[in-house]
Amino acid sequence: MSKRIALVGMPNTGKSTLFNRLTGAGARVGNWPGLTVELLSAKVLLGDAMLELVDLPGLHNLHGFSEDERVARHFIETQALNGILVVLNTTQLERQLALVLQLKSLGLPMLLALNMADEAQHRGIRVDTEALEQRLELPVCLISAKQGQGVAALKLRLGEWLREHPKPIQASLGVLAEDDVIEATVDELIGRNVHIPICLSPTHTDRIDHYLLHPLFGIPLFLLLMLGVFQAVYGLGTPLQDGLAWLLGEAKTLWLTPLLAGLPAWARSFLLEGLYDGVGTVMSFLPIIVVFFLAMAVVEDSGYLARAAFLMDALMSRLGLDGRAFVMQLMGFGCNVPAMMGTRVIRSQTQRIAAMMMIPFSLCSARLQVFLFFTSAVFSPRAAPWVLFSLYVMSFFLAFFTAWMMRGRTRRSVDPLLMELPPYRLPTLAALARQSFRESGHFLRQAGGFIILGVALVWFLTHFPLDASPAGPATLAGHLAGWMKPIFTPLGIDQLLSIALLFGFVAKEVVIGSLAVIYGAGGDQLASQLAQRLDWVQAYSFMLFTLVYTPCVSALATLRRESGSSRAMWASIAWSLSLAWLLSFAFYQGARALL
Secondary structure: OOEEEEEEEOOOOOHHHHHHHHHOOOOEEEEOOOOOOEEEEEEEEEOOEEEEEEEOOOOOOOOOOOHHHHHHHHHHHHOOEOEEEEEEEHHHHHHHHHHHHHHHOOOOOEEEEEEOHHHHHHOOOOOOHHHHHHHHOOOEEEOEOOOOEOHHHHHHHHHHHHHHOOOOEOOOOHHHHHHHHHHHHHHHHHHHHOOOOOOOOOOHHHHHHHHHOOOOOHHHHHHHHHHHHHHHHHHHHHHHHHHHHHHHHHHHHHHHHHHOOOOOHHHHHHHHHHHHHHHHHHHOOHHHHHHHHHHHHHHHHOOHHHHHHHHHHHHHHHOOOOHHHHHHHHHOOOOHHHHHHHHHHOOOHHHHHHHHHHHHHOOOHHHHHHHHHHHHHHOOOOOHHHHHHHHHHHHHHHHHHHHHHOHHHHOOOOOOOOOOOOOOOOOOHHHHHHHHHHHHHHHHHHHHHHHHHHHHHHHHHHHOOOOOOOOOOOOHHHHHHHHHHHHHHHHOOOHHHHHHHHHHOOOOOHHHHHHHHHHOOOHHHHHHHHHHHOOHHHHHHHHHHHHHOOOOHHHHHHHHHHHOOOHHHHHHHHHHHHHHHHHHHHHHHHHHHHO
């Protein structure tokens, strides 16, 4: 008489790999009494006994009500079994042993196979199988189904185990009775009160996903959509920015300058050319930032942002991460700090650190205002969106390259990405406005103190001593720029720009305000001066360096706190500075050689 056991385990534990190892090519698909689905089964000879092994769908919880969990529960309830072979991922026992305790309550004989033992050993995880056997009162085997390690010993153990349990028995139904009652009640409520057609008509979400989630065209379509977002940002935001800049300029000329006419020259310079021009230049970009967040809110609230993470999951898995890391990367477009804190959803510490090392390359809102200013000042309206788009593509490339460099430490155990894709929805205007202004307000609150403090400090460095020419070589800023000249000259970044980059170490929001103080001009005048002093190669090299070099102080503090050590923080500083210099050097020198 053939004996039968069920192969049970969570998804992605290597259950199917073990099934193939044990059974070879003799698998078949068939129906089972009491079930409306087909399950994979195969017969294998173990010693003098013929064993039928049935591979059940992966389940997270014996008491769950998803379709896979219902199928597994119904099979165990309705079929007489000699026992259950439970497969667990050895690197995730703290999460998966709860399923073993649930299955024990069924009263069926069980054998526990701890799979991926090779990966656990590589990560320093050791399991005392003898003590675990005694505590669980179950046979326990360490195996690697992928490598074949321990599979032969598992077969011998299975043979001995089956001789101890020769007769098939039914599971103790009392344990699952409450689940059956709940399921029957739900089915009755649905059957009597809800009409569901046999064949559901395709929804607009299904039709859209047919194109947007296409395995070949999905990612290119995502990039095209982001390019459209940037086109909209410039098309709608630039006129608003020009209007606000004009208002700020008129207020300075007609009201503020006469009001401060009686103050000493240095005080007027500090208040007008320092604080007002510095903060005002940053404020003039608020309309574009509002439009940007509005556009990103449309992408997020429509349901497309979750699909972007789904599309990138396959690529991220090759880098030793999963789609959750890409979600955090997208969050970094707003601010790197909450994105780093969001990596807590990633269980593996090595994967968390890798994700946090990627996030600083996200083009955050602070960098965005720098790029919006430079692209508007130096590039034509037709070229500006493409320049900004190229910087976003570069930010993704550098993040993926960083993950690739760390893949040896992270790819050994990648958790599956489980996420529900919401249907596409049209966001309401009120919700979009609230989210856009909330994000913009958060940006101003976070950046406001840094900007005021930064422009005040820049004014002091560019005007002290007071008898020196502003931002000249005799000032403190001039001395600093002279020391940094050998570093930045090969990148096409002049001394005045290098001073602004120095303050960008504290917060990228300070860069534009610093330039307004350094050049003694704000708004359109500052843009005009930059356009006269820089060609597009110098401007792009400056933006590349700004994109890549060290994160702001807040992001570094968060990285240190979330990683639990200073090592990751210093590694991030060294890695980003090295990449920034090499990338800007290669671009600038290469462009100069070709032009």
